[in-house]
Amino acid sequence: MTSLADFPITRKWPAQHPDRIQLYSLPTPNGIKVSAFLEEAGLAYEPHLVDFGSSDQMTPEFLSLNPNNKIPAIIDPNGPDGKPFGIWESGAILIYLAEKTGQFLPEDPAGKYETIQWLMWQMGGLGPMSGQLGFFHKFAGREYEDRRPFERYRDEVKRLLGVLDQRLEGREFIMGADYTIADMASWPWLRTLSGFYEAAEHVDLATRKNVLRWFEACMARPASQKAVNIPARG
Ligand SMILES: N[C@@H](CCC(=O)N[C@@H](CS)C(=O)NCC(=O)O)C(=O)O
Numbered sequence: 001m002t003s004l005a006d007f008p009i010t011r012k013w014p015a016q017h018p019d020r021i022q023l024y025s026l027p028t029p030n031g032i033k034v035s036a037f038l039e040e041a042g043l044a045y046e047p048h049l050v051d052f053g054s055s056d057q058m059t060p061e062f063l064s065l066n067p068n069n070k071i072p073a074i075i076d077p078n079g080p081d082g083k084p085f086g087i088w089e090s091g092a093i094l095i096y097l098a099e100k101t102g103q104f105l106p107e108d109p110a111g112k113y114e115t116i117q118w119l120m121w122q123m124g125g126l127g128p129m130s131g132q133l134g135f136f137h138k139f140a141g142r143e144y145e146d147r148r149p150f151e152r153y154r155d156e157v158k159r160l161l162g163v164l165d166q167r168l169e170g171r172e173f174i175m176g177a178d179y180t181i182a183d184m185a186s187w188p189w190l191r192t193l194s195g196f197y198e199a200a201e202h203v204d205l206a207t208r209k210n211v212l213r214w215f216e217a218c219m220a221r222p223a224s225q226k227a228v229n230i231p232a233r234g
Pocket residue numbers: 028029030031052057069070071072088089090091
């Protein structure tokens with residue numbers, strides 16, 4: 001596609017600023033990762049609210065960009081080769097934006113792939129396991145008589161937090177002194193586990209001192225403070 005207007009999603013969510021990155025999202029943990037990056041990098045972008053209450057993510061317009069019916073998704077009007085480029089999956093978006101801007105991802109190959117390793121740890125571990133724990137602890141799954149699914153995800157999240165705690169021993173952020181996309185991918189899940197999911201006690205968060213210290217530092221960043229409310233809920 002050669003122009004932003006060629007993307008059918010723009011019919012439902014018209015661009016007021018077609019020169020800016022178009023963000024289709026909601027401030028959930030996966031959505032916040034991307035708004036956190038955009039705010040940190042100071043990129044010009046236009047947020048569009050994808051309202052789950054109206055099943056916006058299931059509309060043909062949304063599915064034309066992300067057939068997987070999940071936020072976040074973006075279109076960069078100035079993508080590779082100067083052409084508009086749509087991309088979804090929060091981890092892929094973070095890598096894309098980091099490489100585009102040269103920020104929040106080390107340039108040296110070892111540092112770069114180690115950061116991606118921790119990003120993938122979040123994408124395949126901390127995120128999905130926490131999401132399942134949320135379902136079995138806070139949402140419909142909490143009514144299930146069989147507690148084994150809850151216990152399984154609780155124990156797995158507990159284990160993952162232990163791994164993160166160990167990694168953060170003697171390190172300010174996951175990669176050391178520098179805040180990277182690995183941190184941006186992970187702290188929004190800590191926020192949801194202890195906040196919305198009310199699961200902190202179940203996963204022994206209070207004993208994970210390094211995680212707690214790191215989480216406070218990530219959340220205190222001005223970009224994080226803004227990101228947690230972007231796009232503003234209607
Ligand atoms: N692996 C995906 C997961 C995205 C995801 O699960 N998004 C949720 C909100 S946090 C969603 O859009 N759910 C809507 C639905 O499943 O219909 C990513 O990281 O982008």
